[in-house]
Amino acid sequence: MQARHLVSIDDLSLDEIRELFRFADEFAADPRAHAGLCPGMIVASLFYEPSTRTRLSFESAMLRLGGGVLSAADMKVSSTSKGESLADTVRVVGGGYADAIVLRHSSEGAARLAAEYSPVPVINAGDGAHEHPTQTLCDLYNLHVERGDIKGLDVVLAGDLKYSRTVHSFAYALARFGANLVCVPQPGFEMPEYVLQRLREEFGVEPVRADARRLGSLAAKSDTMYLTPQKPHQLSLFTDARGWEVEHVDAVYMTRPQTERYRSEELSETAYLRLEKQALQADSLRDAVVMHPLPRRDEISEEIDSDPRSIYFKQAARGVPIRMAILGMLLGRLELEAPLAPRVRDVAAVVEGDNPCPNPSCISRTETRHVLPRVAVQRPSRPGQSLRAFCAYCSRELDFGFIGCSTTRHFHRPDSSDLGKMRTDHMVFLADRESAQAQGFSPAGPARSGEPV
Amino acid sequence: MQARHLVSIDDLSLDEIRELFRFADEFAADPRAHAGLCPGMIVASLFYEPSTRTRLSFESAMLRLGGGVLSAADMKVSSTSKGESLADTVRVVGGGYADAIVLRHSSEGAARLAAEYSPVPVINAGDGAHEHPTQTLCDLYNLHVERGDIKGLDVVLAGDLKYSRTVHSFAYALARFGANLVCVPQPGFEMPEYVLQRLREEFGVEPVRADARRLGSLAAKSDTMYLTPQKPHQLSLFTDARGWEVEHVDAVYMTRPQTERYRSEELSETAYLRLEKQALQADSLRDAVVMHPLPRRDEISEEIDSDPRSIYFKQAARGVPIRMAILGMLLGRLELEAPLAPRVRDVAAVVEGDNPCPNPSCISRTETRHVLPRVAVQRPSRPGQSLRAFCAYCSRELDFGFIGCSTTRHFHRPDSSDLGKMRTDHMVFLADRESAQAQGFSPAGPARSGEPV
């Protein structure tokens, strides 16, 4: 039987996540009462970049479940020096040393690659700037504990909305659960267009201008935006020229500046947002919980640490029961009843040509052995739409002009209706007409006019 | 309920220490028979500087108690790089990952800071040159096992008595238990005045010259000194012009040169003391046990390793049962009957002005976030004595000229009887008259003569 992995939060259906929450509730109620769940089982932490907090959180979860832990905090130094591929490493560790692998890696898509080869479950504990699904689960679980049903909650996302992986993943997950987002970006660090696009396309979320008067000083300098999965015509009933009015916030999710991701000049003129006592006095925040994925620097003043609304330390602590639930599920000791998450994209190996992934941090580019480039294809849901393709590892969207068929040797436009009949594993992604012809493809279409259809 | 911590050996009363010894005796008798004591509990080793021996000793103790271990041997690299404060780290780790924290840090006072924030017990496993209470406990425990009652024992402290933290802590603890100290320093590395002063003030220990003829070659080049908590008039019965005669030694505690703490020139001319076969033949050492906190370099010759008096490897091994006792107590699984150690000093936050701690290695200076400077005030026990103040983290004594009151805005001399009425948390420590007046204080006293009283 194929092992089940947790590479992306999308690997879990909403119902599965809700079931995991229920297990986590049990674990949190009495963390030391569950050592009978995984005795004799072993989890290996393979950390190719240091992250003590995440590692200890997983290891604590496994110990609480009565299992054992193999800890490799410094894989980069020890293993890569001998030139072993990630694929071989997980085949060895998963082949007999451990019953599950927790993987942290600096390359995007590394966990997906590991999952392809590992005989035992792989849990993604962060792959570069890509995904960190248990962090997202932990954040969602905190909302569940503090607020109950996530659907319809109003959640402020504040700070660096441009570079923070954590906040993007959280935004998608909130939208999936039907929560509304109030974006309060650090000026210059607004939510990027590709995130907004995905929110729009997958969840029907449309941004509207937000009236942030009642958000107080926190939003004083930001262009605040409201993102809701509600239908626009409903929304229009409640908005006027000033935009949707923020009245009551359920949670403020603050993020630190991702200083490792940008040049310091970007932040030189405006100081970073800071959540302090005065900001929490805003009318709309009267019973909002304050969240932060930690570590924080100065973006949350310690003067609010003792405010009962500040839950960021509880939030971190709840990472243990939710990871206990994940481990228990993947190790086959917790039975979930919910159906699996449906697969939205077809994945196929790249049959011809170079690796089409343009991302230099993708594992398909950084790993020199045992990587077969793969694409994930999203077919149009309506006629006239274009087929889109993504790197199956790092999820970066591919940029291409035409699609060739490896058997017919014809090439087509991405919006061609002919693509409906082409098998995913026959697709060749071509930059332009010249490279198509150089690779031996001819234009498709009855007239062979030189213009593919 | 507030967690109990072990930051300093002074956090334990003598009776508590004796009870811990009894538990350690049980653990040592059959180390593998106690795995039922802490199952399901977790200790996190947070080591900001490497110390494999100490770390493994604690982790062994926890495993012997049936508990689990989270091990972070390299906190400096992993955590500090993300700019997280020590306070936040212990709040997260102690908030849900672990049931106790063992902390090793290069800054003095770090464990005290951690204990302020941690929801679970913090055990100081060495904070710079400050304290390492479980090492001291281990040393005392060895005396207890080898000699029974510590009171009245004659213990030679040999080697670097100037820079060795271990030997200072051990000296205070021995004095507290009523043992006598024979100081045999490496020439130039005599016991510092501030240590002698504390021994004198807290335990009434007065140094007398010692006649070291019967100590043999070990003391040949040293100015040997005898420190005893016995009353001086009793002592005088036994001393003459040559000083107290060393007749029978119970233990020799040898220390290595703390080469990391001084310039090599300090030791260039005289070679370091070396305990070898010949030295052990001294009459007074015929049944002295030889102790060393390890690691040793050349200060103990390997030729005496097999001498039954050499117990330094047993000494290290006994670190495990005594740490089992500490863990068992702090995790609430061993009930002690002895009353808690009384608190000698009042601790209060610094209400005005800069951090008064002059120690650049103090955590209050090295940590940039979440540190509130605090002072520990020792009020005079007799009229005419001065009030003294110490950094509450690193215990360094503060140097000040006057004390101001933050409410009356008057300032006083440290020996003023007015201080008896001033609350500790109102005290402002002032360098001199000028800075007092610059900070808005005026002299105290009925005449307002300009001279404070």
Place this chain on the structure above:
Amino acid sequence: MQARHLVSIDDLSLDEIRELFRFADEFAADPRAHAGLCPGMIVASLFYEPSTRTRLSFESAMLRLGGGVLSAADMKVSSTSKGESLADTVRVVGGGYADAIVLRHSSEGAARLAAEYSPVPVINAGDGAHEHPTQTLCDLYNLHVERGDIKGLDVVLAGDLKYSRTVHSFAYALARFGANLVCVPQPGFEMPEYVLQRLREEFGVEPVRADARRLGSLAAKSDTMYLTPQKPHQLSLFTDARGWEVEHVDAVYMTRPQTERYRSEELSETAYLRLEKQALQADSLRDAVVMHPLPRRDEISEEIDSDPRSIYFKQAARGVPIRMAILGMLLGRLELEAPLAPRVRDVAAVVEGDNPCPNPSCISRTETRHVLPRVAVQRPSRPGQSLRAFCAYCSRELDFGFIGCSTTRHFHRPDSSDLGKMRTDHMVFLADRESAQAQGFSPAGPARSGEPV
């Protein structure tokens, strides 16, 4: 009672190894069913050079046995910086922290030194280029599982046969079990003469030229050689001018280029051997299993990973049950019935002169404290043969001209019959006549002719 250690594969008799295989079979059948074997026991991994795979394999084995693990992945940094000797470290760790020590060290002979001092069993997890007995056991165990009786098997050793420690150890062990070796070296990386010599002297193995036609492309560029412990007169029945014909191979053991051991020029002209699909089609390999100690680089093509004959990932996985057996035996929880391996060489301390070991990587040269040079003496089995001597740590053969007696002060030739009467612990190994006389020895023999006998 003296602890038993596993420093060399020669520490185990063939019958003991066979018993360990039977225990490993049980463990492999149900790895999680044996947690009752070592509860309350602790193994310490002391790794002075990184080797995550080996470390995790041992730690997994101990966890599967229900025991605890102390992990020190970076001993070099933490311990050596304080100047502690290896001898002291193992006395401390083995004195009370752990019930067994797994040691990885960069110096040859380190595990032998550790075993001299440790109160608990030491397991050699690799000492420089010297030995790695559990790797060899794992390799043998795989043959046992895949092929049953090892005696009489034909095993191809391919690749770098010159620098690979692993392949030398495996070759000795195969010869000891009575298997035949087919050497297929990378050109220029042939099996060294000292290995062939030991195979000849200890096991009566004589190399013959091999006819490798039926080995196919794998052996196309190599001078293939057949090594068999069968009697040469039997062999001659089956060989002709082309040499012994390779007809049916039971296993191919592929090794990676030991690039850390030679200058890159050595491999610049010929590319390294590569085992790929085409090579596996050779007639003689039709049911050979393919083994590799891992990590691999390019010497095994990933296209054969899915071939059922490729067992290298299973091979690695089987390292866990065989290490469970080793740990269980050394911790005294598995009772073996087989007699101990006989000791072939006398070991004695060097009584005079400098350390005779010429190996700069030997622990007797790299360790500055607590090393007493020792020699292992192999006395001639027939008159006229010379006495040979080896460093007792790294096994390097000593080069000497004469042997002096520390009591008679005479010196003798290595083939002198007088040596039969000389005690091993009286032997002094002398480079030449001049140095013998400089050290105060005179020639032996009745005539005192100046020529020793």
